[in-house]
Amino acid sequence: MSDTQDPPTDESTTEQTDSLDGEYDPGAVEPAWQDQWVIDETYAYDGDADTRFSIDTPPPTVSGNLHMGHLYQFTLQDFVARYHRMADDTVYFPFGYDDNGIASERLTERELDIRHQDFERREFQEKCREICTQYEDEFTEDVQSLAISVDWDNTYKTIAPNVQRVSQLSFLDLYEKGREYRQRAPTIWCPDCETAISQVEQEDEDKHTKFNDIAFDLLEDSDGPVEDETFTISTTRPELLPACVSVFVHPDDDENQHLVGGTARVPLFGQEVPIIADERVDMETGSGLVMCCTFGDQNDIEWYQAHDLDLRLAIDESATMTEVAGDYEGMHTTEAREAIIEDLDEAGYLLESRDHDHTVQVHERCGVEVEYLVTEQWYIELLDKKDEYLQAGRDMEWFPEKMFSRYQHWIEGLEWDWCISRQRDSGIPIPVWYCDDCGEPVLADPEQLPVDPLSDDPPVDSCPACGHDTLTPEEDVFDTWATSSLTPLVNAGWDWHADGSAATDGAASITDGTFEMEMSELYPFDLRPQGHDIISFWLFHTVVKCYEHTGEVPFENVMINGMVLDENREAMSKSKGNVIPPSEVLENFPVDAARYWAAGTSIGDDFPYKEGDLEAGERLLQKLWNASRLVDQLTPAAESVDDVDQTELSAVDRWLLAELDATVESVTEKFEDYAFSKARNELRSFFWNTFCDDYLEIAKQRLSGGGDPSTEYTLVRAHRTFLKLFAPFLPHITEELWSRLYAEDDGSVHTTDWPVAAGYEADLAAGETAMEVVSALRRYKTEHGLALNADLDTVEVYGHVAGFEDAIAEAMHVDQLETYDEAPEITTEISGIDLDYSLVGPEFGSSVGDIDAGIESGDYEIDGDRLVVAGEFELDAEMFEVEESRTYSGEGEMTETDSAVVVVQ
Secondary structure, three states: OOOOOOOOOOHHHHHHHHOOOOOOOHHHHHHHHHHHHHHHHHOOOOOOOOOOEEEEEOOOEEOOOOHHHHHHHHHHHHHHHHHHHHHHOOOOOEEEEEEHHHHHHHHHHHHHHOHHOOOOOOHHHHHHHHHHHHHHHHHHHHHHHHOOOOOOOEEOOOOOOHHHHHHHHHHHHHHHOOEEEEEEEEEHHHHHHHOEEEEEEEEEEEEEEEEEEHHHHHHHEEOOOEEEEEEEEEHHHHHHOOOEEEEEEEOOOHHHHHHHOOOOOOOOOOOOOEEEEOOOOOOOOOOOOOEEEEOOOOHHHHHHHHOOOOOOEEEEOOOEEEEHHHHHOOOOOHHHEEEEEEHHHHHHHHEEEEEEEEEEEEOOOOOOOOOEEEEEEEEEEEEEHHHHHHHHHOOEEEOHHHHHHHHHHHHOOOOOEOOOOOOOOOEEEOOEEEOOOOOOOEOOOHOOOOOOOOOOOOOOOOOOOOOOOOEEEEOOOEHHHHHHHHHHHHHHHHHEEOOHHHHHHHOOOOHEEEEEEEEEEOOOEEEEEEEHHHHHHHHHHHHHHHHHHHOOEEEEEEEEEEEEEEEOEEEEEOOOOOOOHHHHHHHHOOOOHHHHOHHHHHHHOOOOOOOOHHHHHHHHHHHHHHHHHHHHHHHHHHHHHHOOHHHHHHHHHHHHHHHHHHHHHHHHHHHHHOOOHHHHHHHHHHHHHHHHHHHHHHHHHHOOOOOOOHOOOOOOHHHHHHHHOOOOOHHHHHHHHHHHHHHHHHOOHHHHHOOOOOOOOOOOHHHHHHHHHHHHHHHHHHHHHEEEEEOOEEEEEOOOOOOOHOOOOOOOEEEEEEEEOOOEEEEEEEEEEEOOOOHHHHHHHHHHHEEEEEHOOOOOOEOOOEEEEOEEEEOOOOHEEEEEEEOOOOEEEEEEOOEEEEOOO
């Protein structure tokens, strides 16, 4: 076999280009191919192709450097892209950056040691863009170094003008459809980030605090005024006392029913509040009586709305106490909490303060406990269409299927509409102005998008509703998920076009045109790959947005990956100091070895990072290189092997190719089902054990005396197939080998056709048994200190190996091979009984010693699937295991395989 194409012209690889001699050098090969693929545009999307596969890739948040989760997730996506690029004609595999969110703001503040509040919005936005660009450039290099086969011409940023336009068009369309509204209402608020957040941006966190029993003065109960009576309220948040507007009692709380209808006075602050019955009271927590404050939690909001309570706002947007808090005004909530507890104690209202662990809601970005404030925000309606969004999820195929339940549980647990407005300095502006007189919102002209109301003029000179000529711009920006949820539409080129019927006396509206997709062939996308941690974030919101805009689901299949944990199965985090950066891993292991590791776990499952799979991957690379070198040496005239009459293939060659057909079909099915770990393991096992250990040894013997067209054909066909099957997992070494051996006819291995079964027929059972015999004889020689090419005089094989006798004899240097269908006479004896003491102990207690003694003396019998010891103790089948020894009484030494008995004379 002659060399046909040089690999990339990196100086470090030129010495290897003439042959496969020497060890494989991934340090030189891998970066050279990474550059070459970009130069050659190997992974460019062909919009004119007959068949295609489209992937809606997740845009990573620009908040720092690449971590092991990125490496794992990107590599899984790449397995899909590389497989489908070979199985289909082309793949749309873009790459995006989510750089308009609060994470980018925090990165900028951290990098420049600044606070966004100290700058004008436009100035701070520019600083964000500069920092994000630096990180994105580094991130791109890092992703390319992992051999992720994206088409870099299809790269997008969620802050780019075209994406801003799509995001603002989405807003206008949903407003026109009546799916959006603006309302002053209780809002989930992060006091650290000083912005509203949505329900999905909260997460649970266990915190240690104090549970405080506080005495409230009872002024009146159900019978009328009372004197010198108190009741107890237990709370972890005494700083909410100035916001207390009522006390609630459960209707089934007989002990406290006399309080219902009465009034109480809040200690320290003095406001009088009603006492009301409500079923939402948790009778098992604290005293069973609950104060309602506007607002401490979701229950407070529900009570406020259901009972038309007063509104007392004691905490502002920065978690600072307001004038409602009286003497505590200006204090941070944590400072006020301590001061109020101290004053309650001094005034005699604090009955007890005890340690307490509980779960609180925190902002997932900063870990700060959220507050509930009354603010004016924009919302997308969700709660009225929960059933439709659930059905949309059912219309998609989930891999693994169990992940649908997370989507379902999230929707079923929704309690809020989606708050899409944010009080930030960096983001996509909400394209609205408001009439100063009547408050009517004026939406931007879709033809002018993207716009920024703070710097751009409104589309009209006066309010369309009342004629007032002063309009105030909206200062808020969109939630980042309101934009990243549009990635399928962004990548498909979704846009609005005026249809010529727009009114000429004012701004155009969404109804004056139509929506079209520039690349409609991509939509719906074939696959959405993502982590299970953002099912409620990205996946759900994408379904909502795209379903509302197009009336169909945005993708047909969903592939959900798990998280990479540390060796103790704990999530990696900077605070724990257990983060392993990919750069550290790739200093010690080839990229292909890291990719082999990434294929080692079933999708959807979290798994610990261990170096064992990386080391196994490194060994596989060397095995593939060495096997390829041997195939190259054994097939010097490979150009002519296609001329072989396939009807004249030997039995062992037909068997290998038939087994290869089965492997191709099985591995293909697993790729289609995103079962990468099963595909990897099956492929490795067949290549390493069947091809290398068994067939290559036979091939060496068959070709040792000269050429054998049947064997040469089989070797080359199998080798080419293996390179293709391994290509999605191990792109560098397969490309290096392909370029040296086969590229003259087929170019890159990554753009060749995926293998298909060729329909070879063979006696698979006989061939498998023959390989077992070869392995048994190889083991016999090793155990007896014989060279593998040492001659064996006579070998008897009891088992079905018809047609493979010559292959066995040639491979293991057997002078006389005798085969028999029937098994030889073998004596089977029980050599021991192994008890499962975890079951025997609890069942028989102190009699276990007697059972052991009975077995030791042989005083036992096996009755069906039971063991009877000393005629007294009966053990069920799961309690014991019989150990047997088999003895061959004839001449020679016997060894057994799964399907045969082999005797060496």
